Amino acid sequence: MRASTDPHGKGVTMDVTAIVNGVERTADVEPRVLLVHWLRDELGLTGTNVGCDTSSCGACTVLIDGRSAKACNLFAVQVDGSDITTIEGLAIDGELHPMQQAFHECHALQCGYCTPGMVMAAVSLIDEYPDLGDRGVRVGLEGNLCRCTGYQNIVHAVLQAAGEQERHP
Amino acid sequence: MSNVVVPTTLDEALALLAADPQLSPLAGGTDFMVEVNHGARRPVRVLALRAVAELRGWRRDGDVLVIGAGCTYVSMADPAFAVAAPALAQAARTIGSPQIRNVGTIGGNLATASPAGDTLPVLMALGARVEVASTEGTRTLAVDELITGVKRTVLHPAELITSVRIPVARGPQEFCKIGTRNAMVISAAGIAVVLDREAHTVGCGLGSVTAAPVRATDAETFAAEAIDWSTLRAGAGTTERFGTLAADAATPIDDHRSTAAYRRHAIGVMARRALERCLS
Ligand SMILES: Cc1cc2nc3c(=O)[nH]c(=O)nc-3n(C[C@H](O)[C@H](O)[C@H](O)COP(=O)(O)OP(=O)(O)OC[C@H]3O[C@@H](n4cnc5c(N)ncnc54)[C@H](O)[C@@H]3O)c2cc1C
Ligand code: FES
Ligand code: FES
Numbered sequence: 022m023r024a025s026t027d028p029h030g031k032g033v034t035m036d037v038t039a040i041v042n043g044v045e046r047t048a049d050v051e052p053r054v055l056l057v058h059w060l061r062d063e064l065g066l067t068g069t070n071v072g073c074d075t076s077s078c079g080a081c082t083v084l085i086d087g088r089s090a091k092a093c094n095l096f097a098v099q100v101d102g103s104d105i106t107t108i109e110g111l112a113i114d115g116e117l118h119p120m121q122q123a124f125h126e127c128h129a130l131q132c133g134y135c136t137p138g139m140v141m142a143a144v145s146l147i148d149e150y151p152d153l154g155d156r157g158v159r160v161g162l163e164g165n166l167c168r169c170t171g172y173q174n175i176v177h178a179v180l181q182a183a184g185e186q187e188r189h190p
Numbered sequence: 191m192s193n194v195v196v197p198t199t200l201d202e203a204l205a206l207l208a209a210d211p212q213l214s215p216l217a218g219g220t221d222f223m224v225e226v227n228h229g230a231r232r233p234v235r236v237l238a239l240r241a242v243a244e245l246r247g248w249r250r251d252g253d254v255l256v257i258g259a260g261c262t263y264v265s266m267a268d269p270a271f272a273v274a275a276p277a278l279a280q281a282a283r284t285i286g287s288p289q290i291r292n293v294g295t296i297g298g299n300l301a302t303a304s305p306a307g308d309t310l311p312v313l314m315a316l317g318a319r320v321e322v323a324s325t326e327g328t329r330t331l332a333v334d335e336l337i338t339g340v341k342r343t344v345l346h347p348a349e350l351i352t353s354v355r356i357p358v359a360r361g362p363q364e365f366c367k368i369g370t371r372n373a374m375v376i377s378a379a380g381i382a383v384v385l386d387r388e389a390h391t392v393g394c395g396l397g398s399v400t401a402a403p404v405r406a407t408d409a410e411t412f413a414a415e416a417i418d419w420s421t422l423r424a425g426a427g428t429t430e431r432f433g434t435l436a437a438d439a440a441t442p443i444d445d446h447r448s449t450a451a452y453r454r455h456a457i458g459v460m461a462r463r464a465l466e467r468c469l470s
Contacts, residue, residue, distance in 0.1 A: 052194040
């Protein structure tokens with residue numbers, strides 16, 4: 022990473038290099054810019070939403086080196102050298118990721134605002150814990166709020182994508 | 191804010207801090223960035239600690255567990271960690287959500303010094319030692335020496351917390367907390383109970399019910415004497431009395447999360463249950 026003065030005189034910018042959805046991206050970023058704003062405003066990856074200002078809702082969830090994190094909680098310059106995956110990076114050649122497909126089939130969304138973050142959190146969750154069960158999914162998605170669905174179909178979808186049958190405790 | 195520096199070694203981080211009094215340490219950002227996003231904190235320059243290798247992870251050193259200040263809660267989910275530090279592993283599992291546990295650190299929990307910091311009652315019950323360093327040298331503090339009040343510590347601007355040392359478990363341990371919902375909740379009250387079967391001592395730390403971290407020392411002494419250490423049993427009424435003494439050590443307040451009366455009651459109930467679970 023290298024610091025330099027912004028040509029427009031806005032102040033110092035820093036060089037950030039990160040792999041975003043499999044592509045190496047290098048940019049001059051002002052240090053105060055949050056990762057979520059860099060992704061949305063500079064890279065045009067507007068699938069990652071912002072739903073709160075308290076790091077509570079999870080709408081901004083992305084994967085950093087494979088693990089879920091809240092993109093409103095990090096400065097972009099902190100992910101220099103990391104591998105970032107956003108919702109736009111899941112589908113391959115137009116074919117939905119199994120988690121996206123399961124959300125689609127199970128009607129796991131209504132307004133869709135929470136969906137990108139929910140899907141990213143779920144991808145990280147089943148990657149870490151392949152055998153979760155209903156309760157495990159609910160606990161594992163505690164960092165993501167949905168005001169529409171009541172969560173039931175989200176749990177169905179995550180279990181379907183994990184190849185699990187619904188189990189009741 | 192005009193700059194973020196990202197050192198990769200502890201020496202480099204300490205030298206940067208010593209040279210620049212306006213440099214604020216940033217670990218997982220789960221407290222820091224919430225304040226920034228609210229406009230409650232306007233850092234001039236930021237020292238991002240994520241890349242400092244020496245601060246990361248944890249290791250076992252004989253009968254001591256050395257936990258790096260930058261150790262994330264997700265690293266404490268390791269089964270080997272849970273065997274060595276059951277109550278701390280339990281507390282770590284309850285903090286925030288996976289996204290928070292993937293980046294949030296124990297050093298950040300200590301430096302934030304919130305009465306609701308969930309690692310604090312556990313570290314108090316364990317008699318943890320916190321190592322703090324600057325270019326001038328290092329010092330070691332107990333948690334109640336480091337934290338002196340609500341969001342107040344004795345850390346100098348040029349100091350970093352580098353590690354936390356706790357004894358490897360020598361008996362049962364329990365952590366409990368209570369809040370307004372099950373998921374992602376900041377504690378309204380919390381408690382840790384730690385039994386040492388070799389030293390025949392009981393540690394009891396309270397969370398969210400005092401301005402600075404405390405141990406319930408009367409409850410500790412009472413239980414240590416009441417427990418039959420060879421069988422880990424105790425006579426009738428022991429756990430109830432333990433709960434009452436623990437609640438007596440609480441000096442809670444009314445706030446947006448709970449009331450003082452409920453908090454004191456909750457400490458009594460959780461202390462009793464935690465000790466019941468520790469006993470056979
Ligand atoms: C949604 C949400 C849920 C949460 N739930 C919980 C919960 O259940 N329980 C709980 O206890 N907390 C909770 N928190 C608070 C927070 O996650 C923890 O306090 C966490 O441990 C902070 O660590 P961090 O690495 O993110 O610290 P940061 O936010 O990076 O830093 C916090 C403070 O510590 C200082 N600091 C960091 N590292 C060092 C160091 N090595 N030396 C000196 N100073 C340092 C920083 O300058 C800053 O002042 C929650 C936060 C959020 C956003
Ligand atoms: S925007 Fe709500 S958690 Fe990040
Ligand atoms: S679908 Fe609307 S918030 Fe979840």
